[in-house]
Amino acid sequence: MAKSLGAVSIKNVSKFYRQKNNQPLPVLHQISLDIQPGEFISIVGSSGCGKSTLLRLLIGLEQDFSGQILIDGKPIAGASLERGIVFQDHRLFPWLTVRENIRVALQNSPLSRDEQDKTIDEHIELVGLTAFQHAYPSQLSGGMSQRVAIARGLVNRPKILLLDEPFGALDALTRAKLQQELQRIWETEKITMIIVTHDIEEAVFLGERVVVMQPNPGIIKHILPVDVPHPRHREDFRLNNIKNEILKDFSQFSSEELHSLELTRRKFNEYQFSV
Numbered sequence: 001m002a003k004s005l006g007a008v009s010i011k012n013v014s015k016f017y018r019q020k021n022n023q024p025l026p027v028l029h030q031i032s033l034d035i036q037p038g039e040f041i042s043i044v045g046s047s048g049c050g051k052s053t054l055l056r057l058l059i060g061l062e063q064d065f066s067g068q069i070l071i072d073g074k075p076i077a078g079a080s081l082e083r084g085i086v087f088q089d090h091r092l093f094p095w096l097t098v099r100e101n102i103r104v105a106l107q108n109s110p111l112s113r114d115e116q117d118k119t120i121d122e123h124i125e126l127v128g129l130t131a132f133q134h135a136y137p138s139q140l141s142g143g144m145s146q147r148v149a150i151a152r153g154l155v156n157r158p159k160i161l162l163l164d165e166p167f168g169a170l171d172a173l174t175r176a177k178l179q180q181e182l183q184r185i186w187e188t189e190k191i192t193m194i195i196v197t198h199d200i201e202e203a204v205f206l207g208e209r210v211v212v213m214q215p216n217p218g219i220i221k222h223i224l225p226v227d228v229p230h231p232r233h234r235e236d237f238r239l240n241n242i243k244n245e246i247l248k249d250f251s252q253f254s255s256e257e258l259h260s261l262e263l264t265r266r267k268f269n270e271y272q273f274s275v
């Protein structure tokens with residue numbers, strides 16, 4: 001039987017958090033989304049609309065929600081090697097080399113030491129870090145560290161890679177380069193990828209569909225297909241048109257939501273020019 005490649009079915013998912021006054025805070029409301037195996041989905045939305053919460057539910061870190069999340073037809077039951085994750089901060093262990101940081105992800109893997117070495121070699125090559133495999137995180141740039149995090153997220157050959165603002169702390173040029181790399185890796189690995197981002201350009205450049213969320217409570221406002229074949233080129237006018245369509249969507253948001261998006265954009269720009 002052919003290996004299934006990670007279909008995700010999110011059905012009527014709602015999620016509350018308990019506030020200090022014990023009142024429930026509705027964070028996600030009736031979220032439904034079907035993701036095809038091997039699809040690249042981008043999720044955008046202003047701060048607080050529940051993007052990261054949705055990702056946490058997909059990882060299996062939180063079970064307390066209503067509705068259903070199915071992976072290849074089966075409900076999620078906790079974290080699994082079938083789902084890799086890359087966060088905004090690379091979370092590498094400073095005392096381990098690139099190789100050994102990637103090996104950490106294999107600690108529950110059934111592979112022998114030799115098989116581990118082989119797959120680590122392949123993934124270091126996939127992210128272009130063979131020359132740095134014995135380097136420590138302090139010897140790497142931010143972009144290189146995120147490459148290691150991507151290799152670590154992929155080394156168990158997951159069906160699904162979940163990315164939470166993976167390039168959010170990088171300067172604009174490194175960010176653009178890594179988006180290009182991620183596009184290539186997705187084309188090579190042919191697995192489902194789901195990226196959460198504040199950056200609409202990034203969402204459109206990478207995603208086959210862009211899910212636009214809005215807050216209070218977090219709902220899906222729109223899902224836009226990006227019918228532009230990969231590999232994509234940043235200057236493609238079709239990508240720009242879709243980006244403008246999404247921006248128009250945001251222009252219908254409340255002034256509070258726009259303020260939050262603007263703060264995020266400004267924080268990012270200030271970061272770029274302060275390093």
Ligand SMILES: Nc1ncnc2c1ncn2[C@@H]1O[C@H](COP(=O)(O)OP(=O)(O)OP(=O)(O)O)[C@@H](O)[C@H]1O
Nearest residue numbers: 017018025027045046047048049050051052053054
């Ligand atoms: N553990 C928690 N306990 C209580 N409230 C929480 C918790 N985690 C998140 N929230 C609240 O849930 C809402 C959604 O948070 P979430 O981090 O999912 O949003 P987001 O869209 O990812 O935001 P950002 O883009 O700023 O990261 C926010 O109002 C947040 O304060």
